[in-house]
Amino acid sequence: MVRRASEGTPRLVWGRYDIRSLAVACAASGAVPLLVVALLVPSLVRPNGVWALAAVSVFTAVTVAVTFRVGVLDDRQFVLLGSGGMVGVAVSAFVIVDPALTMGVGAMLGVVPAIAASGSPRRITVPLTAIAIAAAVSVCIVETGGAVRLVAVGATITTVLVPTILMASLRSSVTAMTARLVDLADTDPLTGLLNRRGLTARVAVLLDQACSSGVPLQACLVDIDHFKSVNDDFGHAIGDDVLVEVAATLHAVAGPDAVVARLGGEEFLVLGLVPSMGGVEATILAAVRGGGTVTVSVGVARCTVVPSDHEVCDAGAAVDAVTTTADRALYAAKSYGRDQAAYVLAEPLPWAGAVRKDSLSFE
Structure with a gap:
C-alpha cells in the first residue's frame, strides 16, 4: 500500500x-x-x-x-x-x-x-x-x-x-x-493576479511577519466604479479589457512586498505591511484615474496581528476578517461619491501560525 x-x-x-x-x-x-x-x-x-x-x-x-x-x-x-x-x-x-x-x-x-x-x-x-x-x-x-x-x-x-x-x-x-x-x-486567468486560493496560500507569510514584527497589516479593497455600466454600454469584451488594465495598474503601484489579488468581479485586494503600503491608496486612485477609462473606490483597513494561543490557524479566515472590515470602508467611499478612499481601523487579528516549510513566497 x-x-x-x-x-x-x-x-x-x-x-x-x-x-x-x-x-x-x-x-x-x-x-x-x-x-x-x-x-x-x-x-x-x-x-x-x-x-x-x-x-x-x-x-x-x-x-x-x-x-x-x-x-x-x-x-x-x-x-x-x-x-x-x-x-x-x-x-x-x-x-x-x-x-x-x-x-x-x-x-x-x-x-x-x-x-x-x-x-x-x-x-x-x-x-x-x-x-x-x-x-x-x-x-x-x-x-x-x-x-x-x-x-x-x-x-x-x-x-x-x-x-x-x-x-x-x-x-x-x-x-x-x-x-x-x-x-x-492560484491565479485568475483573465488578469493574471492571484485568485482567492492563491491569496490564502501566501497570506500566512504576511501574517507571520506582521505578528513577529508588530507592524500593522493594511488591506486595500479596490472596486471599479460603475463597472456594470461599462459592460452594458460597451460590451463584456471592453469590460474585460478594463479589468486587465486595472489589474496591471494595481500590480505596478502596489510594490514588490504586497500581495495583489482579484477577489471576483470588479473587486481587487492589495494586502501588505504598513511600511511599504503607506499612501498606496492615493497612488492607486491617481494611477487608475490617469488612465482615463474608469475610476475606482478604495476601502482601507489597518489592523495589528497579535500572537494567539490557538493551535489551529486559518489564513483564509484571516483574509475574510480583514476583507470584511475593508468592505465597510469601501461602502463608505462609494457613499461619499466614489473615486476616493475611506478608512477604518480593524480589531486586532489573533494569529498563532508560523512560517511552514511548504509556505510559498510572494515575491
Whole structure:
C-alpha cells in the first residue's frame, strides 16, 4: 500500500519506506544472484575470489539492514549505500569468470542512477551515474576482449544512461507540469493576479511577519466604479479589457512586498505591511484615474496581528476578517461619491501560525 505524504516529504511505501531507499536495498541485493552462482559453481570463481565475495555479502547485509531500519535514507546515506552496492555488484562480477554476466551487470548497475534521477538533485545523480558507468565499463574490459569489448562497453554505457536520462526527463516534465497546474489553480486567468486560493496560500507569510514584527497589516479593497455600466454600454469584451488594465495598474503601484489579488468581479485586494503600503491608496486612485477609462473606490483597513494561543490557524479566515472590515470602508467611499478612499481601523487579528516549510513566497 502506498501512502500519500504531505508536500515536501517523500512518498512512503508499506508505511515507512520510500522508493529511493527500497531501490538501494534492491541494488545492493543485486549481488546476491552472483553469490549464488559462485556457491553453486565454485569453478567459476577466480582464485582468492571467495574473500571478495564474502566482503560483498557482508556489505549487502549491512546495506539492507540499515535501509530497513532507517526507512527513509537521507542524501548522504543514499550516496554511500548506493555507490557501495554498485561497487559490490561490480566486484562480484569481477571474481566470477562468466562473460555472459556482462550485460546483466550493466542492467543492475543502472538501477541506482535511474532512481536517483527520479527524485534526487543533480549533484547526487551525476556522481552516481559516473560510478555506475565506471564500474560497468571496468567489468566489460575485464570480461571481454577484442571487438566484442567495444560492443560490450557501448551497450553497457547505454544500459546505464538511457534509464537515467529517461527518468530525469520524466521528472523534469512532471515538475514543470505540477508548477503549471499550481499556477493555474492560484491565479485568475483573465488578469493574471492571484485568485482567492492563491491569496490564502501566501497570506500566512504576511501574517507571520506582521505578528513577529508588530507592524500593522493594511488591506486595500479596490472596486471599479460603475463597472456594470461599462459592460452594458460597451460590451463584456471592453469590460474585460478594463479589468486587465486595472489589474496591471494595481500590480505596478502596489510594490514588490504586497500581495495583489482579484477577489471576483470588479473587486481587487492589495494586502501588505504598513511600511511599504503607506499612501498606496492615493497612488492607486491617481494611477487608475490617469488612465482615463474608469475610476475606482478604495476601502482601507489597518489592523495589528497579535500572537494567539490557538493551535489551529486559518489564513483564509484571516483574509475574510480583514476583507470584511475593508468592505465597510469601501461602502463608505462609494457613499461619499466614489473615486476616493475611506478608512477604518480593524480589531486586532489573533494569529498563532508560523512560517511552514511548504509556505510559498510572494515575491
